[in-house]
Amino acid sequence: MSKILFVTGASAGIGAATARLGPEHGWDRVVVHYGRDRDGAEAVAAEVRETGAEAFVVGADVRDDDHIATMLLAVADLPPGPIGLVNNAGVVSPTGKLADCRPERVRQVFAVNVFGAIEVARQTVALMRKWGKGGGIVNVSSAAARLGSANQYIDYAASKGAIDTLTLGLADELAPEGIRVNAIRPGLIATDLHAKGGEPDRLERIGHTPPLGRPGSAEECAEAILWLLSDGASYVTRSILDVAGGR
Numbered sequence: 569m570s571k572i573l574f575v576t577g578a579s580a581g582i583g584a585a586t587a588r589l590g591p592e593h594g595w596d597r598v599v600v601h602y603g604r605d606r607d608g609a610e611a612v613a614a615e616v617r618e619t620g621a622e623a624f625v626v627g628a629d630v631r632d633d634d635h636i637a638t639m640l641l642a643v644a645d646l647p648p649g650p651i652g653l654v655n656n657a658g659v660v661s662p663t664g665k666l667a668d669c670r671p672e673r674v675r676q677v678f679a680v681n682v683f684g685a686i687e688v689a690r691q692t693v694a695l696m697r698k699w700g701k702g703g704g705i706v707n708v709s710s711a712a713a714r715l716g717s718a719n720q721y722i723d724y725a726a727s728k729g730a731i732d733t734l735t736l737g738l739a740d741e742l743a744p745e746g747i748r749v750n751a752i753r754p755g756l757i758a759t760d761l762h763a764k765g766g767e768p769d770r771l772e773r774i775g776h777t778p779p780l781g782r783p784g785s786a787e788e789c790a791e792a793i794l795w796l797l798s799d800g801a802s803y804v805t806r807s808i809l810d811v812a813g814g815r
């Protein structure tokens with residue numbers, strides 16, 4: 569059956585790699601979501617189409633419920649099929665201790681990483697139920713959730729802790745419907761996220777520190793995500809997989 573891979577934050581980084589590799593893993597329709605970078609999303613969609621799969625570009629600021637609703641209307645216009653949702657859109661906050669975690673900064677991080685992820689999941693699961701074709705979910709957490717990230721972006725770490733707990737709760741609720749819910753916890757991954765968080769030299773500075781001696785790649789995270797969504801993981805739900813080079 570024709571399957572829909574729906575990846576949020578897919579214009580760059582881990583999301584883009586997941587969308588690009590989707591067709592190799594049997595996803596013949598890929599929904600490429602972007603927040604602001606439409607050109608990036610179009611470029612990813614063009615690469616997906618080169619494989620012979622279909623690609624659809626949708627935009628939404630995941631801090632805005634109405635944007636998410638409009639995006640889901642576009643997805644609902646597609647011919648029904650199982651949906652593999654990758655809840656990947658996220659922001660990191662700049663390094664800082666508790667005193668730096670002012671309410672506005674914390675609200676922004678939670679608005680994207682937690683409220684956005686819950687609302688995208690809520691509306692996507694509603695569509696899965698309406699279509700009755702099943703599906704699965706992978707949430708993108710962070711090693712920071714487990715480490716607590718003392719002395720650096722503790723608000724970001726807390727938001728990813730919420731994603732871990734969300735994964736457990738969703739897995740419990742959706743297991744009776746055959747919808748598996750898992751998460752990955754990436755460690756230090758070579759994407760633009762670090763520069764966006766105000767640390768352009770982060771990878772250079774600490775890239776050697778994971779036990780495997782190097783940062784991971786977006787593709788290595790994508791492979792883990794796509795395995796969790798695959799039939800090969802048919803008995804795996806409520807799992808949170810570290811993709812962190814042993815960290």
Ligand code: NAD
Binds near residue numbers: 576577631786
């Ligand atoms: P990235 O910056 O390339 O990707 C983040 C994506 O989220 C972008 O496409 C961005 O447009 C989107 N996004 C951000 N705010 C948005 C909003 N308000 N509305 C819609 N989309 C929005 O970085 P990445 O490293 O690929 O990050 C992907 C995920 O992986 C994030 O959830 C991040 O927290 C997580 N992660 C990354 C690392 C790492 O080291 N790179 C480590 C752990 C977890």
